[in-house]
Amino acid sequence: MINEVKERNNTLLVIEHDEEVIRKADHVVEIGPGSGEFGGKVVTTGTYDELENTSYSLLFQSKRAIYQQNSYQRDTKQTAVKVKNAKTHNLRDLSLELPANCLSVITGVSGSGKSSLLLQEIAQNQLEDSKTVQWNKGFKDLIVITQKRPTRNKRSLIVTYLDVFDGVRALFAKKSKKANLSFSSSDFSFNAGNGRCPNCQGLGVVESNQLFFENIELTCPICHGTRYKDEILEVKVDGYSISDVLEFSIEEAIDFFVRNGLNSKPLQFLTKTNLAYISLGQGTDSLSGGEMQRLRLTRTISKQKGNNHLFILDEPTTGMHKIDVFYFMKLIQNLIEDGNTIFFIEHNLDVIKQADYIVELGPGGGDSGGELMFVGDISQFRKTSTQTSVYL
Numbered sequence: 001m002i003n004e005v006k007e008r009n010n011t012l013l014v015i016e017h018d019e020e021v022i023r024k025a026d027h028v029v030e031i032g033p034g035s036g037e038f039g040g041k042v043v044t045t046g047t048y049d050e051l052e053n054t055s056y057s058l059l060f061q062s063k064r065a066i067y068q069q070n071s072y073q074r075d076t077k078q079t080a081v082k083v084k085n086a087k088t089h090n091l092r093d094l095s096l097e098l099p100a101n102c103l104s105v106i107t108g109v110s111g112s113g114k115s116s117l118l119l120q121e122i123a124q125n126q127l128e129d130s131k132t133v134q135w136n137k138g139f140k141d142l143i144v145i146t147q148k149r150p151t152r153n154k155r156s157l158i159v160t161y162l163d164v165f166d167g168v169r170a171l172f173a174k175k176s177k178k179a180n181l182s183f184s185s186s187d188f189s190f191n192a193g194n195g196r197c198p199n200c201q202g203l204g205v206v207e208s209n210q211l212f213f214e215n216i217e218l219t220c221p222i223c224h225g226t227r228y229k230d231e232i233l234e235v236k237v238d239g240y241s242i243s244d245v246l247e248f249s250i251e252e253a254i255d256f257f258v259r260n261g262l263n264s265k266p267l268q269f270l271t272k273t274n275l276a277y278i279s280l281g282q283g284t285d286s287l288s289g290g291e292m293q294r295l296r297l298t299r300t301i302s303k304q305k306g307n308n309h310l311f312i313l314d315e316p317t318t319g320m321h322k323i324d325v326f327y328f329m330k331l332i333q334n335l336i337e338d339g340n341t342i343f344f345i346e347h348n349l350d351v352i353k354q355a356d357y358i359v360e361l362g363p364g365g366g367d368s369g370g371e372l373m374f375v376g377d378i379s380q381f382r383k384t385s386t387q388t389s390v391y392l
């Protein structure tokens with residue numbers, strides 16, 4: 001389709017990570033070299049072949065051995081779930097088993113029935129058996145992370161989304177008591193209470209509201225973006241005000257949290273997914289799609305205790321660069337090593353290569369889909385020529 005658009009004398013500008021698309025581009029621009037404040041520069045430009053042979057190109061680096069990971073090839077004998085004669089949407093009397101304590105990937109062309117199988121047929125009744133689905137009874141719970149983005153909310157910051165701000169507020173309240181100031185934990189909230197800036201209501205920004213002009217956000221002229229009243233900012237822990245803490249990167253925040261006995265577990269998980277560069281006070285609505293997926297997974301994982309959880313994730317690597325996928329998959333593999341089970345809907349070949357068990361649905365979408373094209377491990381998959389395996 002892209003070629004057709006080009007042939008009609010149009011110009012296409014595409015944001016893309018997919019190597020197959022990059023390979024076909026006439027000109028590629030790589031932005032980086034890192035993420036967040038470490039990004040924003042043009043790293044290199046050229047054709048796919050030029051990038052592949054330029055040592056500082058991100059494409060070149062991501063194809064290096066360090067970013068390749070193979071399947072752990074775990075034993076798939078223990079069953080997590082049995083599906084018998086599933087018929088949801090386009091599924092054609094589908095029967096299969098998925099293994100426990102492994103990474104299973106369901107792949108296939110768009111509309112082939114992946115979501116119908118995993119999100120509807122399997123996940124719909126949580127861990128309850130149904131006419132078509134029989135569960136291994138060892139799972140503690142089922143956690144489903146879909147692609148749906150949480151509703152946009154200006155007041156949701158990384159620190160509140162990860163539920164670690166209450167601890168920070170309580171710490172500052174305790175410190176204020178020691179200094180004979182009578183501030184409570186709620187005075188250190190920017191969402192409510194008496195401590196937030198009355199002009200911007202704790203947002204740190206105000207809207208320009210000028211007649212005839214589009215509204216733009218301006219730094220609040222009263223609190224200068226700190227979100228708080230001056231007397232609140234005078235309370236310091238280790239020399240930092242609560243507004244300074246919101247400016248911390250995740251890496252800096254971990255030091256502060258550990259030093260002060262706060263729960264740093266969710267922050268530790270974030271660093272494992274290569275998100276150590278974002279700041280505690282960054283709004284969740286400003287995150288990229290790939291960053292948001294990792295944040296959601298981190299929040300979910302950090303709340304789970306122990307093992308025997310079953311995670312179902314719908315295309316979790318959408319929007320991630322190969323390098324981000326590498327870090328993300330390390331976290332996933334650790335989860336499995338800890339005794340959990342993961343089912344993915346995924347097209348990403350780097351993920352498929354790491355799967356212990358692969359299911360491909362097809363052959364087409366809609367009425368021409370819903371059939372099992374392949375079930376087995378990666379070494380068997382490489383020997384077939386399904387619509388997905390030919391790209392491995």
Ligand SMILES: Nc1ncnc2c1ncn2[C@@H]1O[C@H](COP(=O)(O)OP(=O)(O)OP(=O)(O)O)[C@@H](O)[C@H]1O
Pocket residue numbers: 089090108109110111112113114115116117365366367
């Ligand atoms: N609620 C629904 N009612 C009727 N048909 C549906 C419903 N949801 C999905 N379908 C149809 O079932 C078929 C399989 O859809 P499904 O979402 O399972 O595919 P998929 O493989 O997950 O696709 P994609 O990769 O594009 O997300 C499609 O033809 C779709 O239009």
